[in-house]
Amino acid sequence: MSIDVAVIGGGISGLALAYDLKRQGRRVTVLERQANAGGNAVSERIGGFLMEHGPSTVNATSAVAVDFLRELGLDAERFDLGAGARRRYLVKRGVLQGLPAHPLGIFTSSYLSPRARLRVLAEIAVPRRRDADASGEETVAQFCTRRFGREFTERVIDPFVGGLYAGRAAGLSVSAVFPKLVDLERRFGSIARGAVLSRRADGGMSGSRLSSWNTGIGALPKALSSDLSGAIRTGAAVRRIQPLADGFMVDAGSAGRLHARSVVLATQPHIVARLLEDVDQEAAAAAGAIAAPPLAVAFFGYRRDQVEHPLDGFGFLTPACERRTINGALFCSTMFPGRAPEGSVAICGYFGGARAPDLGALAAGALVDLAREEFRDLLGARGEPVVARVRHWPQGLPQYGIGHGKAVATLEQLGDRVPGLFVTGNYLHGVSVPDCLGVARETASRVDLFVAERFGDRREPVEAPSFSALRQ
Numbered sequence: 001m002s003i004d005v006a007v008i009g010g011g012i013s014g015l016a017l018a019y020d021l022k023r024q025g026r027r028v029t030v031l032e033r034q035a036n037a038g039g040n041a042v043s044e045r046i047g048g049f050l051m052e053h054g055p056s057t058v059n060a061t062s063a064v065a066v067d068f069l070r071e072l073g074l075d076a077e078r079f080d081l082g083a084g085a086r087r088r089y090l091v092k093r094g095v096l097q098g099l100p101a102h103p104l105g106i107f108t109s110s111y112l113s114p115r116a117r118l119r120v121l122a123e124i125a126v127p128r129r130r131d132a133d134a135s136g137e138e139t140v141a142q143f144c145t146r147r148f149g150r151e152f153t154e155r156v157i158d159p160f161v162g163g164l165y166a167g168r169a170a171g172l173s174v175s176a177v178f179p180k181l182v183d184l185e186r187r188f189g190s191i192a193r194g195a196v197l198s199r200r201a202d203g204g205m206s207g208s209r210l211s212s213w214n215t216g217i218g219a220l221p222k223a224l225s226s227d228l229s230g231a232i233r234t235g236a237a238v239r240r241i242q243p244l245a246d247g248f249m250v251d252a253g254s255a256g257r258l259h260a261r262s263v264v265l266a267t268q269p270h271i272v273a274r275l276l277e278d279v280d281q282e283a284a285a286a287a288g289a290i291a292a293p294p295l296a297v298a299f300f301g302y303r304r305d306q307v308e309h310p311l312d313g314f315g316f317l318t319p320a321c322e323r324r325t326i327n328g329a330l331f332c333s334t335m336f337p338g339r340a341p342e343g344s345v346a347i348c349g350y351f352g353g354a355r356a357p358d359l360g361a362l363a364a365g366a367l368v369d370l371a372r373e374e375f376r377d378l379l380g381a382r383g384e385p386v387v388a389r390v391r392h393w394p395q396g397l398p399q400y401g402i403g404h405g406k407a408v409a410t411l412e413q414l415g416d417r418v419p420g421l422f423v424t425g426n427y428l429h430g431v432s433v434p435d436c437l438g439v440a441r442e443t444a445s446r447v448d449l450f451v452a453e454r455f456g457d458r459r460e461p462v463e464a465p466s467f468s469a470l471r472q
């Protein structure tokens with residue numbers, strides 16, 4: 001028996017894409033290597049604490065996230081970031097310095113030197129890049145230093161991209177990670193001027209509203225999975241895909257084989273590279289060039305009286321020039337209710353990424369020691385934590401380096417060279433959960449169109465075949 005679409009990888013991207021295709025009446029099966037679907041999005045209760053192994057928040061202002069959450073019935077149960085979590089801290093000379101929550105907070109605080117603040121204000125007078133229309137691609141560091149000055153880039157932008165992408169400003173392509181900034185410079189000649197004018201034009205509607213659920217971000221893959229029940233095969237690591245005249249044979253080793261009219265690769269890029277080696281070398285090379293350095297999450301629970309710092313904010317970020325081991329941390333129990341038992345607090349630290357890949361790969365015991373030292377020095381945390389848990393992501397977040405746009409184009413044109421084969425995932429157009437949902441929805445439309453055009457528009461209001469349909 002053949003199905004319409006085999007989705008390889010059951011993270012947020014694969015699940016969202018399969019959810020859409022199933023709703024469109026396509027027979028779809030998700031093959032997931034792990035024992036549970038969800039990929040990075042794992043929430044775990046440890047005693048009364050809630051540890052997020054991956055994402056902690058979803059930006060619920062993004063249009064696609066709004067649609068998914070409403071369709072899944074998750075909107076009503078969602079809660080937004082607590083008012084006490086608006087303040088952000090940055091580390092300066094080994095001390096946490098709070099920035100006021102409003103956008104101009106950076107100017108009213110003494111975090112940046114007066115000279116650096118003046119330099120940021122002078123952005124409005126910095127001429128547009130002369131070869132802005134030429135192909136010369138800039139890194140985030142080059143772009144931001146040119147427009148806002150070195151100190152702002154080192155002390156604000158670099159830690160910010162460390163938090164968002166586990167990346168380095170000097171390693172990421174500005175057109176890949178901040179296309180809106182490049183566009184503002186191109187259209188208005190200045191980011192500040194462009195931001196004010198475009199904000200006026202959209203009525204000040206843009207912004208972000210970070211949300212989660214009582215059970216954590218795991219609520220999202222759970223809701224997607226329950227809608228797909230019967231269509232997800234866990235413990236099925238796909239080893240090979242073979243194009244045939246009438247579709248593809250998908251080989252998941254001892255878990256079985258499956259014939260599908262179309263295949264979507266929704267795995268991490270290094271797996272995409274491996275699976276495409278014998279199918280399309282061009283796309284395999286493009287995926288293989290996207291690095292995803294190791295990242296580790298250290299989740300700590302303390303009694304409230306063990307931590308001196310009020311934890312009155314979202315968390316802190318550390319600029320690389322501070323030379324600390326930790327990239328930053330979230331004050332989880334301030335962000336959302338239910339993250340720590342009464343009288344306790346929860347803090348989550350991040351190590352590794354592009355800044356220090358070796359740290360992301362350290363053994364759990366060594367990371368616990370490093371996190372304890374950092375929390376002691378920066379937050380005044382004393383004594384044995386109540387909970388100390390480490391999660392390793394050997395392939396952390398994909399790095400959108402110089403040339404990323406070309407790699408994405410090569411991957412997205414895969415279907416032109418191998419009809420019926422598609423990719424989706426966090427290495428294409430943004431790493432955030434809403435970005436993944438958006439790319440998945442758009443890819444699902446293209447897959448649906450392909451199946452309709454190639455095989456006729458016969459849709460079945462049926463459940464996808466159960467596991468028994470996998471041929472042994």
Ligand SMILES: Cc1cc2nc3c(=O)[nH]c(=O)nc-3n(C[C@H](O)[C@H](O)[C@H](O)COP(=O)(O)OP(=O)(O)OC[C@H]3O[C@@H](n4cnc5c(N)ncnc54)[C@H](O)[C@@H]3O)c2cc1C
Pocket residue numbers: 008009010011012013014031032033034037038039040041053054055056057058059236237238239266267268271295297393396397424425426427431432433434436
């Ligand atoms: C520590 C961390 C913190 C983050 N914080 C946030 C945040 O706060 N907010 C936010 O919006 N985003 C955050 N992100 C980013 C976001 O969580 C991810 O980009 C997103 O979840 C990735 O989803 P995905 O489905 O594209 O990939 P993945 O989650 O990597 O899923 C890929 C799936 O493919 C499976 N797979 C791999 N090989 C095979 C195979 N051969 N056969 C079958 N299955 C296979 C894997 O097991 C996995 O389940 C964070 C990410 C991390 C790691």
